[in-house]
Amino acid sequence: MRTADFDYELPPERIAQEPLPDRAGARLLVLERVSGTILHRAVRELAELLSPGDLLVLNDTRVLPARLFGRRATGGRVEVLLLHRQEPATDGPGQGWVALVRPARRVRAGEALDLIPRSGGEPVADPPRVRILELLGEGQVRVSLEPGSTGDVRTVLTTCGQIPLPPYIHTPLADPERYQTVYARHEGAVAAPTAGLHLTPELLAGLAERGIARACLTLHVGLGTFRPVAAEDPREHRMHAEWLEIPPATAEAVARTRRQGGRVVAVGTTVVGALESRAADDGTVRPGGGWTELYLLPGSRFRAVDALFTNFHLPRSTLLMLVAAFAGRERILEAYREAVAREYRFFSFGDAMLIL
Numbered sequence: 001m002r003t004a005d006f007d008y009e010l011p012p013e014r015i016a017q018e019p020l021p022d023r024a025g026a027r028l029l030v031l032e033r034v035s036g037t038i039l040h041r042a043v044r045e046l047a048e049l050l051s052p053g054d055l056l057v058l059n060d061t062r063v064l065p066a067r068l069f070g071r072r073a074t075g076g077r078v079e080v081l082l083l084h085r086q087e088p089a090t091d092g093p094g095q096g097w098v099a100l101v102r103p104a105r106r107v108r109a110g111e112a113l114d115l116i117p118r119s120g121g122e123p124v125a126d127p128p129r130v131r132i133l134e135l136l137g138e139g140q141v142r143v144s145l146e147p148g149s150t151g152d153v154r155t156v157l158t159t160c161g162q163i164p165l166p167p168y169i170h171t172p173l174a175d176p177e178r179y180q181t182v183y184a185r186h187e188g189a190v191a192a193p194t195a196g197l198h199l200t201p202e203l204l205a206g207l208a209e210r211g212i213a214r215a216c217l218t219l220h221v222g223l224g225t226f227r228p229v230a231a232e233d234p235r236e237h238r239m240h241a242e243w244l245e246i247p248p249a250t251a252e253a254v255a256r257t258r259r260q261g262g263r264v265v266a267v268g269t270t271v272v273g274a275l276e277s278r279a280a281d282d283g284t285v286r287p288g289g290g291w292t293e294l295y296l297l298p299g300s301r302f303r304a305v306d307a308l309f310t311n312f313h314l315p316r317s318t319l320l321m322l323v324a325a326f327a328g329r330e331r332i333l334e335a336y337r338e339a340v341a342r343e344y345r346f347f348s349f350g351d352a353m354l355i356l
Contacts, residue, residue, distance in 0.1 A: 079102045
């Protein structure tokens with residue numbers, strides 16, 4: 001197995017730079033795993049493509065305004081991207097964080113960076129700060145957020161933080177809520193579970209009317225999910241840990257769906273990772289929380305997930321490897337070639353794919 005086996009040609013103009021006006025207005029490529037048959041439909045037709053008794057599992061994480069800019073005592077500007085809380089087991093931001101800083105070579109352990117408000121307002125006597133606690137290497141640091149006169153960490157993020165967008169999106173987002181799912185609840189992600197960006201309350205209501213159940217889990221998406229695989233052998237790649245929480249009600253919904261012969265349909269690769277990290281051989285999942293570093297490559301066994309609704313993923317990425325593991329590398333690459341030829345929109349704000 002080689003990382004180059006998961007490459008494909010993508011013209012830059014096929015990378016969607018902004019969301020469609022209608023979340024459910026995207027195109028949908030449907031791939032049948034066994035036959036390899038490809039159909040071209042629309043996301044708003046999702047209820048017609050699933051069956052009564054199926055279970056849709058959603059990731060209800062919410063993206064933090066995790067991109068901050070600070071100023072050193074020397075006047076130099078530093079970008080700080082919060083990656084995750086050290087123990088993100090509760091809702092809301094905490095004090096201890098692992099972060100990426102840029103330029104990393106300039107910061108020193110112990111120094112404090114005065115945070116710059118988004119509005120560019122006047123400096124205050126006791127500004128909020130990011131304090132560098134420890135240098136972890138590869139641009140990563142351990143930091144604490146010090147609210148100063150703003151009063152609390154939540155206010156710091158609201159006034160100083162920006163929603164981080166993927167590096168391939170170059171168009172500013174007019175409405176930051178378009179990078180949140182309509183069911184986002186538990187704040188802690190630094191990237192959106194983008195398959196869910198297509199779903200609307202109306203579409204979810206239509207699925208329920210058809211007898212398709214819904215359950216939620218939380219996996220706080222980290223930047224490691226989108227980090228390119230640099231090793232020639234993808235098995236040498238190291239995944240970054242992400243925090244997940246599977247409620248007992250969701251574990252029971254998965255078990256009930258299996259008993260009744262329905263399919264567990266994951267909305268996004270993050271849901272696949274969460275369910276499969278806690279799956280038993282019979283396809284049931286254990287409730288609870290913890291860190292996951294699950295890495296799914298061709299040859300991996302899928303025990304909990306029967307179908308996948310997902311976006312199109314970057315070449316040579318762990319996400320492309322996951323969908324290749326689920327549906328077969330050749331089938332996925334053929335589907336991607338057809339999507340490129342038919343001018344589908346790719347990546348976070350692009351079109352979608354349903355693998356049955």
